[in-house]
Amino acid sequence: xxxxxxxxxxxxxxxxxxxxxxxxxxxxxxxxxxxxxxxxxxxxxxxxxxxxxxxxxxxxxxxxxxxxxxxxxxxxxxxxxxxxxxxxxxxxxxxxxxxxxxxxxxxxxxxxxxxxxxxxxxxxxxxxxxxxxxxxxxxxxxxxxxxxxxxxxxxxxxxxxxxxxxxxxxxxxxxxxxxxxxxxxxxxxxxxxxxxxxxxxxxxxxxxxxxxxxxxxxxxxxxxxxxxxxxxxxxxxxxxxxxxxxxxxxxxxxxxxxxxxxxxxxxxxxxxxxxxxxxxxxxxxxxxxxxxxxxxxxxxxxxxxxxxxxxxxxxxxxxxxxxxxxxxxxxxxxxxxxxxxxxxxxxxxxxxxxxxxxxxxxxxxxxxxxxxxxxxxxxxxxxxxxxxxxxxxxxxxxxxxxxxxxxxxxx
Amino acid sequence: xxxxxxxxxxxxxxxxxxxxxxxxxxxxxxxxxxxxxxxxxxxxxxxxxxxxxxxxxxxxxxxxxxxxxxxxxxxxxxxxxxxxxxxxxxxxxxxxxxxxxxxxxxxxxxxxxxxxxxxxxxxxxxxxxxxxxxxxxxxxxxxxxxxxxxxxxxxxxxxxxxxxxxxxxxxxxxxxxxxxxxxxxxxxxxxxxxxxxxxxxxxxxxxxxxxxxxxxxxxxxxxxxxxxxxxxxxxxxxxxxxxxxxxxxxxxxxxxxxxxxxxxxxxxxxxxxxxxxxxxxxxxxxxxxxxxxxxxxxxxxxxxxxxxxxxxxxxxxxxxxxxxxxxxxxxxxxxxxxxxxxx
Numbered sequence: 001x002x003x004x005x006x007x008x009x010x011x012x013x014x015x016x017x018x019x020x021x022x023x024x025x026x027x028x029x030x031x032x033x034x035x036x037x038x039x040x041x042x043x044x045x046x047x048x049x050x051x052x053x054x055x056x057x058x059x060x061x062x063x064x065x066x067x068x069x070x071x072x073x074x075x076x077x078x079x080x081x082x083x084x085x086x087x088x089x090x091x092x093x094x095x096x097x098x099x100x101x102x103x104x105x106x107x108x109x110x111x112x113x114x115x116x117x118x119x120x121x122x123x124x125x126x127x128x129x130x131x132x133x134x135x136x137x138x139x140x141x142x143x144x145x146x147x148x149x150x151x152x153x154x155x156x157x158x159x160x161x162x163x164x165x166x167x168x169x170x171x172x173x174x175x176x177x178x179x180x181x182x183x184x185x186x187x188x189x190x191x192x193x194x195x196x197x198x199x200x201x202x203x204x205x206x207x208x209x210x211x212x213x214x215x216x217x218x219x220x221x222x223x224x225x226x227x228x229x230x231x232x233x234x235x236x237x238x239x240x241x242x243x244x245x246x247x248x249x250x251x252x253x254x255x256x257x258x259x260x261x262x263x264x265x266x267x268x269x270x271x272x273x274x275x276x277x278x279x280x281x282x283x284x285x286x287x288x289x290x291x292x293x294x295x296x297x298x299x300x301x302x303x304x305x306x307x308x309x310x311x312x313x314x315x316x317x318x319x320x321x322x323x324x325x326x327x328x329x330x331x332x333x334x335x336x337x338x339x340x341x342x343x344x345x346x347x348x349x350x351x352x353x354x355x356x357x358x359x360x361x362x363x364x365x366x367x368x369x370x371x372x373x374x375x376x377x378x379x380x381x382x383x384x385x386x387x388x389x390x391x392x393x394x395x396x397x398x399x400x401x402x403x404x405x406x407x408x409x410x411x
Numbered sequence: 412x413x414x415x416x417x418x419x420x421x422x423x424x425x426x427x428x429x430x431x432x433x434x435x436x437x438x439x440x441x442x443x444x445x446x447x448x449x450x451x452x453x454x455x456x457x458x459x460x461x462x463x464x465x466x467x468x469x470x471x472x473x474x475x476x477x478x479x480x481x482x483x484x485x486x487x488x489x490x491x492x493x494x495x496x497x498x499x500x501x502x503x504x505x506x507x508x509x510x511x512x513x514x515x516x517x518x519x520x521x522x523x524x525x526x527x528x529x530x531x532x533x534x535x536x537x538x539x540x541x542x543x544x545x546x547x548x549x550x551x552x553x554x555x556x557x558x559x560x561x562x563x564x565x566x567x568x569x570x571x572x573x574x575x576x577x578x579x580x581x582x583x584x585x586x587x588x589x590x591x592x593x594x595x596x597x598x599x600x601x602x603x604x605x606x607x608x609x610x611x612x613x614x615x616x617x618x619x620x621x622x623x624x625x626x627x628x629x630x631x632x633x634x635x636x637x638x639x640x641x642x643x644x645x646x647x648x649x650x651x652x653x654x655x656x657x658x659x660x661x662x663x664x665x666x667x668x669x670x671x672x673x674x675x676x677x678x679x680x681x682x683x684x685x686x687x688x689x690x691x692x693x694x695x696x697x698x699x700x701x702x703x704x705x706x707x708x709x710x711x712x713x714x715x716x717x718x719x720x721x722x723x724x725x726x727x728x729x730x731x732x733x734x735x736x737x738x739x740x741x742x743x744x745x746x747x748x749x750x751x752x753x754x
Contacts, residue, residue, distance in 0.1 A: 067713045087459075092716050097471035121468060122455035129460050182699035184715065205454060205467070232611035233590065236696035296461045338460050361461040366450065366469045369716030377524065377710070380699035384613070387522070395522065398502075402495045406721050408447040408485070 023050035023321045028314030029058075033069055034084030036061040037259060039131055039335035040299065043084070047322030050314075057318055066092075073098040078306035081315040085302040087362040088369060090119065090127050095366050099126060099302040105316040112325070117338050119300055121364075129300035130323040131335040133258050134359060135179070135192055136294060136350035137284055142277040143171055143252035152279060156196075156222055156286035156293065159253050163229040166252050175252035176229035177245055180383070181238040187376030188295075189255075194219045195360045196286050196293025207367045207409040209400045211375075212393040220382055220389040222286055227383055229253075235380055249274045255283065255294075258351035262333045265347050280346065282353035292354050295362040298338070367409040374400040436731070443491055443724030445484040448477040484721070491725045498729075499523045525726070528702040529733075531617065535703070536685040536737070539624040543681055544674065546625060547632020552662070554633070555640045566637070573630035581694025584623055585610075616700040623691050628684065632677050639673045640666070675745055682737050687730065704730045 032047065034040050044059040051057040060080070062068075066089060072079035073093065085093065093099045101124040106113065110128065119127040137159070139152050147165040151158075159176065166175040179185040194201065197215040202208060211219075227234050231245075243260050245251050249271040256264075258280075267275040283294030301319045303312050321327075325341030336348040344352055362368070374396050382392035404410040451473040457466045493500045502523055510516035520526045554565050572580065587594045588609045599607045609615045643666055651661045689705035692698055698706065704726060711723035 066716060070718070088716050091468075094471070095469045095474075097475060116460045118458070119460075120456075120458040122453075122457075132460060181696060183710075207450075207452070207467070231590070232606060232608045234611075235699040236610050238696075298460050355461060359461075361459060361464070364457050364466055364468075366452070366467065373710075373715035373717065376715075377698075381522070384611075384699070386613075391522075398495050399524070403717075403719060403722070405494075406446045406487075406491065406719055407717065408450040409452075411449065 023055075023317055025050055025053075025055045025314045025317050027054035028308075028311045029056045029081060030311070030315045030318045031057075031080045032059040032082045032084065032315075032319070033065050033072060033080040034059070034061050035065050035086075035299075036063050038262075039259065039331065039337075040084055042327060042331040042334055043130065043319070043322040045322075046324065046327040047318040050318040050321050055314060055318070065089075069093065070096060070098065073304050073306060076306040077308070078304040081304050081307045081311045082319060083302050083304070084299055085127055086299050087297050087364050088372075090300075090302060091364050091366055092369065093302060094121065094126060098305055100305045100312065101125060102128065102303060102316070105303070105313060109313075109317055109320055112320075112340060114338065114340065117300070119298070127300040127302045128319075128323075129298035129338050131299050131337050132351055132355065133297040133299065133336065134294050134351045134354045135188070135255050135257050135283060136292075136354045137281050138246060138251075138254045138256050138261075138264065138350070139279045139281060140252040140274070140277050141279050142273065143175065146171055152281050153253070153284055154282070156193075156226065156284045159284055160225055160229070163226075163253055167229065172250070172252055174229060174231040174250070176226055177234070177237060177242045177251050177254040177256075178223075178226060178230065179237060179239050179242055179256065180223075180227060180230065180234045181241070182235045182380045183376040184372065185238050185376070186235070186380060186383075187372040187374075189223060190219060190375045190379060191362070191372065192255075192283070192295055193222055193286070193293045195295055196284075196289040196291060198289050198291060201363065201371060202365065202367070207365075207404055209371055209397055209404075211371075212390075212397045216393045216396075217389045218287060220379065220392060223379075224383055235383070246278075247271065247274060258336055258348065258354075261347035261350060262335075262345075280348075280350035282350060282357050283359060285357075290358065292357045292359040294354050294359045296355055296359050297362055367404055367407065370403045370407055370409065371396075371400050374403060439724045439727050441483065441724075442720050443728050444487060444489070444721075446487040446491065446721050447484045448474065448481070449485070450474065451477075487721065491721050492729070495523065496722060497525050497725050499525060524702070524707065525704075525729075528704050528707050531701045532686060532688060532703045532733075534617065535621055535624060535688050536682060538621050539628065539685050540678065540681045542621075542625045543628045543632050544677060546629040547677065548636050548670075550629065550633040551636035551640055552666075554637060566634075569633055570630045572626050573628070575627075577627060577690035578694050580627060581623055581691040584619075585695050588619065610696070613700040616695070616697050620688075620691050620695060620697060620701055623695070624685065624688065627691075628681060632681070635673055635677055636670060639670045643669050672748075675741060679738060679741050682741070683734055686734050686737060704733065 030047065032044055034044065040061060044061060048057045048059065069083050069089065070092065073083065074096065083093065090099065103125050106118065106125050106128065113128060117129045118125045119129055137153065143166055144162060147162065147169045149162045149165050153159040153162050163175045166172050178189050180189055194211060194215060197219060199215040201211060203210045239257055239260060242254055242256050243264065246254055246264055247270040261280050264278055265275055283292035285292050303315055323339055325339060328337045328339045328341050332343055333345050333347050336351040378395040378399055379392050381387045382389055401410060451470040452467045453470050454465055455468050456463055492498055495502055503520060506516055506519040510519060521530055550569055554562060554569065557565055586592050589595050590599065590608055595609060599605055609619050647665050648661060651665055656664065687705045688703045689709065692701055692703060692706045708723045708726045711719040711726065
């Protein structure tokens with residue numbers, strides 16, 4: 001991350017001397033904190049082109065952005081004028097009032113934005129989304145053909161049937177993978193699967209959790225049936241591991257993030273025949289649920305409260321430049337962009353279909369992160385067969401309630 | 412040294428210790444006694460690319476006012492210590508009254524996060540520490556009897572496990588023990604079990620972590636013992652040889668007693684180090700099967716979206732208490748010996 005900052009700084013120095021940026025910024029400091037993946041690298045690199053003429057642009061792209069963002073934005077003036085936020089991190093920042101309303105900036109500089117890009121909370125624009133992400137199904141069609149399965153599974157019941165067919169045909173012992181690393185990833189899988197039941201995670205209008213019920217038990221049982229077809233190491237599988245296993249040709253059916261799609265399909269780092277036979281499709285439904293078992297995520301722009309209005313405006317304009325149609329055209333396959341000018345591609349098919357099938361967005365609730373943590377820590381015992389589903393859910397409820405009390409969400 | 416001189420002599424380190432050790436601990440204790448203010452929640456409509464929904468948000472102005480009034484949060488006494496995610500008094504009481512057998516009581520208790528972590532931490536400490544002492548001593552004896560030209564390279568190679576950063580070391584081993592890694596696939600061949608996975612079963616994960624711990628820490632014990640071996644008086648050894656003592660008897664009756672103070676020193680350091688075992692759990696992605704007290708603290712403040720400072724503070728204080736309890740017997744022994752020497 002340090003290196004990246006240096007590289008950017010170097011690039012700006014060059015830009016400053018050669019080209020005069022044409023973003024319409026009169027001056028100010030732009031500093032961006034964000035997660036680190038190709039789509040965001042494209043956005044920040046484009047925003048960096050606004051540097052020069054009294055405008056400084058810096059970006060810190062790091063996987064650990066979540067750990068530093070609250071402290072960095074609490075400082076006054078804030079260390080960063082912008083954070084690239086998602087459903088969950090926006091809530092964390094809003095809980096402490098660390099991001100400002102963008103109503104004025106959008107009115108003045110956001111002419112090209114789709115209305116659906118605006119994240120409004122209580123009528124105020126708090127963030128501008130530029131890309132969507134969701135976990136959905138990746139399928140090896142050649143393996144399905146060999147196992148005699150004709151259709152790409154549309155439900156998890158069909159996924160299990162297909163996995164059984166692949167196993168009994170002797171093609172693969174462990175054809176299935178989900179991002180089931182204990183902790184955040186496993187919590188996310190539970191949330192996804194639970195969303196497929198159509199039920200809510202909390203009692204309406206309160207911070208009281210309501211997963212300790214029949215829906216929760218069914219969700220856990222479905223997860224357990226799926227990991228029955230996963231490598232026994234499944235509790236160590238994060239996105240990097242599942243992508244590597246997929247590219248090594250060890251998997252036939254996997255639920256992975258849409259943002260991995262282009263990396264899997266590009267053929268780089270894959271065993272022969274993997275990329276060309278990989279199809280991305282909507283997240284499956286299951287049971288009698290009407291919506292896909294997945295949650296929709298967006299990434300977007302948030303602007304710090306604790307910076308001068310001048311810097312905020314400069315940052316907003318630079319980032320509007322960063323998410324321009326030109327950038328999208330140049331990086332079409334890097335993400336599922338929500339920006340005008342984006343052309344859907346095979347790499348985005350999964351996310352688009354998942355959204356079109358009516359998947360729920362990841363809840364923007366102040367106490368969602370607390371539940372997510374409790375889920376990630378408490379359900380692995382059940383998946384390993386060490387305790388009952390009811391016990392696991394009781395543990396989740398108890399762990400969440402204790403933590404939520406400490407956070408002041410529950411009395 | 413006069414008392415006055417002594418005072419001025421240690422004043423700088425005293426101030427540093429106060430600033431960087433004592434004060435942070437006080438702050439941790441204070442934080443552990445507080446929880447956050449009750450959140451003021453409002454229901455609002457949130458809209459985005461995927462539609463609108465009524466959701467709760469935190470009322471920022473009201474929260475800010477509360478925080479200005481009481482920046483530390485709500486005073487909670489020792490309730491964080493006794494809640495379910497720490498000492499879990501109520502759950503333990505309940506488990507005691509409802510369990511039919513002691514095994515059932517233990518397994519119910521081990522389902523609670525704190526006790527589960529404590530179980531692994533203590534097992535790790537009490538298994539790894541003696542092995543480290545044993546292997547360290549053995550390697551030191553071995554290296555000491557090598558011909559001179561070979562000593563340097565051997566020492567260098569023996570120290571490597573300690574030089575490698577713990578997180579990197581455990582990551583390297585993590586890949587090696589993978590089913591497709593060199594160690595993992597060899598073990599599968601040896602036991603003729605294609606499904607054998609060191610990462611999947613809790614027992615094997617524990618063993619793997621402890622083997623890693625011994626591998627990582629033995630060089631420390633070795634280098635200290637090796638330094639000690641250079642100070643063993645050669646006339647005593649020669650006298651023992653003249654008396655007909657075998658190599659084993661010389662080691663037992665001359666070398667070991669001579670190295671006793673060093674053994675205590677290594678024991679002390681290793682007890683402290685092993686009690687705060689942390690990196691291998693992250694490196695081996697072992698949190699589903701093994702957690703430690705330090706890992707809980709890390710999980711509270713940096714693994715998730717939310718940060719639980721009160722909870723992390725409470726676990727930290729409990730860890731400090733745990734280390735003190737472990738060290739007391741060793742310290743008492745050292746103190747007694749010190750007094751005996753003075754007299």
